Amino acid sequence: MTESLQEALDRAGSPVELLRNSPARPHVFPVAAEFSNWRSEQHSWRTSCALLDQSHHMTDLFLSGSGAERLLSGLAVNSFARFPVDRAKQFIAVNHRGQLIGDAILAHLEDDSFNLVGHPMVIDWVQFHAETGDHAVDVVRDGNSIVRPGDPRLFRYELQGPTAVAIIEKLIGGPVPQIGFFHMGRFPIAGLEVRGIRHGMAGQPGYELFGPWADGARVRDALLQAGAEFGLTPVGAKGYSTANLESGWVPSPVPAIFSDERLRAYREWLPAPAAGSLGGSFDSPDIEDYYLTPYDLDYGRSVAFDHDFVGREALEALAAGPQRRKVTLVWNPDDVQAAIGSLLRPGTPAKYIDLPKARYALYQVDRVLQDGVTVGQSFDCGYIANEQSFVSLATLDPGRAEPGAEVTVLWGEQPNSAKLQVEPHRQIAVRATVAPAPFVRYARESYRAATLRGPGT
The missing domain is CATH 2.40.30.110 (Aminomethyltransferase beta-barrel domains)
Structure with a gap:
């Protein structure tokens, strides 16, 4: 046991x-360490376009049911006042004292259907409350490829860099639809409908494309073919692991x-x-x-006191003090x-x-x-x-x-x-x-x- x-x-x-004294290692990216060399792969998201395979190193939690949004809202410092289908946000959770547990990306897929993806700290926290609380919600967990037997449920590919838009336009045969930051759209790629989130991991223009795992190889082949003339560069684990140093995201603070x-x-x-x-x-x-607070990592812009959530009272007090x-x-x-x-x-x-x-x-x-x-x-x-x-x-x-x-x-x-x-x-x-x-x-x-x-x- x-x-x-x-x-x-x-x-x-x-x-x-x-x-x-724990033997546990840092989280790793279970993809090739390098496809060319990590220096050139780092350069690609600044000078052309990087292709980053996110399918294997993150944990997914799929939540569905009439109580899903209420559960998530009660655990997040973020507002849910404007969070319709086809939106995503950085989901940030704290404990009762307002101390940070962690963050992840939350996507609103369909009515009463959400996907929370990231490192396990927040995934564990939400899953615990879903399983032990009185919530009308079903959860399905898809661990990363280190712990999960078999294939992932979803493929997830990130395009990053100044030529990302040109690659998408070539793939869909026309202008890219105007999609706001952290909004989602649907793209016709290789005869498939592929969903995408508009955002950027290293500050450059980017899209996170995702869909059923069975479609992943077909979509990847289409990306590589369309991106060849635009310098599309597959990025391995070494280069990918450094993207946060440019964008300023701290991936694993000590959870409180x-x-x-x-x-x-x-x-x-x-x-x-x-x-x-x-x-x-x-x-x-x-x-x-x-322990840290959301303010220590510049997450204060995401804290919203328009709803009740675990740690709200403590965060209200912290917001008034030095940070x-x-x-x-x-x-x-x-x-x-x-x-x-x-x-x-x-x-x-x-x-x-x-x-x-x-x-x-x-x-x-x-x-x-x-x-x-x-x-x-x-x-x-x-x-x-x-x-x-x-x-x-x-x-x-x-x-x-x-x-x-x-x-x-x-x-x-x-x-x-x-x-x-x-x-x-x-x-x-x-x-x-x-x-x-x-x-x-x-x-x-x-x-x-x-x-x-x-x-x-």
Whole structure:
């Protein structure tokens, strides 16, 4: 019988000890690591068009029934006042204290029919409430290709880049219908009707095309054929994993589920392997020091107090107080070079920096200091070939987050944890400069603007 998260916590005696020494690895993309090379694949979404296969690495939860929207609305900070069929939104959930559990993409497919897709943190939370609450809702879960036997239920292909529109126009034989940001449309592709969401993962123009898995190969072949003259480039797991560093999305913050007694029933329901693992130099023994709020990750624009939801009262209080700011940290190239170069010199090296993505735990949390004082946390980190920069996403205290400010990121664990991904190493200080998030100007001026004005967010 699988151990529950609550049983694992009782055994370990501390959430931090459980997560710090967990053998769980970061989420991976179960597709080819590279189709050409990850540098050229990163360039493709800036200069031509990237084809990213999203069919395998995410978890889907399909909800149907007259109570589906009520269930979702009661768990989301987002408004559902304007959320008709053929719309999508970033679904954000918090606990009773207003602390972040996670986010995912929610698509309104048909009347009383929804698809929630993303990392399992929010999927688990919604599924628990659907199964244990009094809701007129049916749920079907389709895990990612690592845990699911057989094929996915849906194919999902992302087109990203300045030539994405031209490729769609060639496929459908005419102008692309005017579809608003996070709106859905239907496209005739290869004799099939394919649904698509208008959005962008790295700030560039893009479409997420999806449909029954049986149609996936036919649609992919049509995309590759039509996209050949427009530089369509298949992107593998290495390149794909870095797209969020340009758009500013933090994929796996520590979910605030490990401490509140009101969540005991949830922890008893949740299998222990779902807990994940914790890595990085931030080393508080109190798990709540790792928790974030939606405001810490710049999700305040999505918080709507026009409905009742779990955590509403707490978020109303938090909204009135000082808030951290999400930023990009550009790591000093000399310090990064020295860290990598330590592998080639005598003595204990710095923690290995993998390229292009250096995250080695599901929850990567590194300490950020300024003048010797902790001022925030750094998360996902990696190399962006389009900017020739090594960066991380971070959230910093008020007054510490202005572009151009100098901070220090501690890299490596002290002491080294028992995670299998952690070799003997020494902790080092890496200088970094604060920059906006999203880091890329196009993402800030176009992608973010569309997010702010898009209805139903």
